Amino acid sequence: MSSSVTDFLATEARFGAHNYAPIGVVLSRGEGVWVWDTEGNRYLDCLSAYSAVNQGHCHPKILAAMVEQAHRLTLTSRAFHNDQLAPFYEEIAALTGSHKVLPMNSGAEAVESAIKSVRKWGYEVKGVPDGQAEIIVCADNFHGRTLGIVGFSTDPETRKHFGPFAPGFKIIPFGNAAALEQAITPTTVAFLVEPIQGEAGVIIPPAGYFTEVRELCTAHNVMLVLDEIQTGLGRTGKLLAEQHEGIEADVTLLGKALSGGFYPVSAVLSNSDVLGTLRPGQHGSTFGGNPLACAVARAAMRVLVEEGMIENAAVQGARFLEGLKDIRANTIRDVRGRGLMLAVELHPEAGPARRYCEALQGKGILAKDTHEHTIRIAPPLVITSDEVDWALEQFATTLTQDFS
Missing domain, CATH: 3.40.640.10 (Type I PLP-dependent aspartate aminotransferase-like (Major domain))
Structure with a gap:
């Protein structure tokens, strides 16, 4: 981490109530499905602020x-x-x-x-x-x-x-x-x-x-x-x-x-x-x-x-779900979803979902764990087929990764 990111996190830890445990990234800009951190790294947002940003960042x-x-x-x-x-x-x-x-x-x-x-x-x-x-x-x-x-x-x-x-x-x-x-x-x-x-x-x-x-x-x-x-x-x-x-x-x-x-x-x-x-x-x-x-x-x-975002959510959600189901990884217990509200549940022995989310961050994907063993995936509804396919590549690489 650069000193600026470290400073941001240290200041938050010093003054803020510790009622959240965010992924270690400091975001400064967003557009559509993409967000950028303070160092200029770009990420595909697969959380959409818990579905608050369905229309994409800064529409x-x-x-x-x-x-x-x-x-x-x-x-x-x-x-x-x-x-x-x-x-x-x-x-x-x-x-x-x-x-x-x-x-x-x-x-x-x-x-x-x-x-x-x-x-x-x-x-x-x-x-x-x-x-x-x-x-x-x-x-x-x-x-x-x-x-x-x-x-x-x-x-x-x-x-x-x-x-x-x-x-x-x-x-x-x-x-x-x-x-x-x-x-x-x-x-x-x-x-x-x-x-x-x-x-x-x-x-x-x-x-x-x-x-x-x-x-x-x-x-x-x-x-x-x-x-x-x-x-x-x-x-x-x-x-x-x-x-x-x-x-x-x-x-x-x-x-x-x-x-x-x-x-x-x-x-x-x-x-x-x-x-x-x-x-x-x-x-x-x-x-x-x-x-x-x-x-x-x-x-x-x-x-x-x-702008047809609802219809796009149905089409791209089906594409994303099918792609996740096609990933052959021993870590995966279940894949489920409807539209662009998706989840990958991991076997407990695969370890906490948090570490997979942190690994995804390194590949340009921001997703969030829930209930210890599940990765939630919910990108903005403006996501394209190419962006879905790119995201699937990152998920496939991460979910087959050996953390031992």
Whole structure:
């Protein structure tokens, strides 16, 4: 490492809370699928900031919208109207088929907002006795880092010494519709679930699972809340991952790529039954729905559709998945994915996935390990066939490498 990189890392270690363990690279610039470090080395980004940069780094049209709006008006709070909020509502509703929109900032805020909203719906519409509303979630879920959310996580690292936690959540296995049916009671107000479990290692449920889930939620008057913060906006080769089984959630959560990586923007999308229970003063956010956020999100959605990024994710994702499956390496236990949301799971005896990610860095690929033995692969949706093929060469070399 050069002294400059060493200095950056030392300063971070000195002043920053040690709640992350990043790969040892200091990035300074990005364009499309590529990022450059402070020494000028170029890398293919295979993480996309956990799918926040679906549209590619520094997309020029999103950047132009951000700069233009920043010159005009950035923040009013929701104490006043602004001229970007109504068009944002209209455009995201038209894109997703939603009836009501609640704008927030981070994905975790969208999740928390949904939890509050479905509980309120449960008491005021479904008739659940006050204080008894229950939400069903899945084991190995990841919905964010707030106190409310980590309270129903099954990852001990996210929970240890952060309690006590709020009650009202029931945990069931992911991908098991029978377990959901058994868990539902008259006080169940919602089932909160990721269409594909990203942080758990890109875990894809069995075919037909969400069709059954939708039927069960409808039959028992339970709100189906799909956390599409990572899977949504083209990542899986469809606008929303729910479309792979032709279902519609009652509540859909979007974030990350909703701004193309320029700004924290999230949204709760639902119907009048759920979001219609909120009254002035009962929920809000100083920055939620601000004009800068809305202008950026409008541009981010527009380029996603106009530039065919969703279709490209389907084509290139299939190419990438097939190429990964063709790699003959004793280290590989499983390869899975949908669209450009992919994972290579290694045999435990191959050692931690972290060292493979560090080896990939040396070959110009930035990827991230999760759950010790899995490499997550999620490049921006603007990746080309040539770039996929080049990346596959680097993965093949690395995964067959002898680390002994």
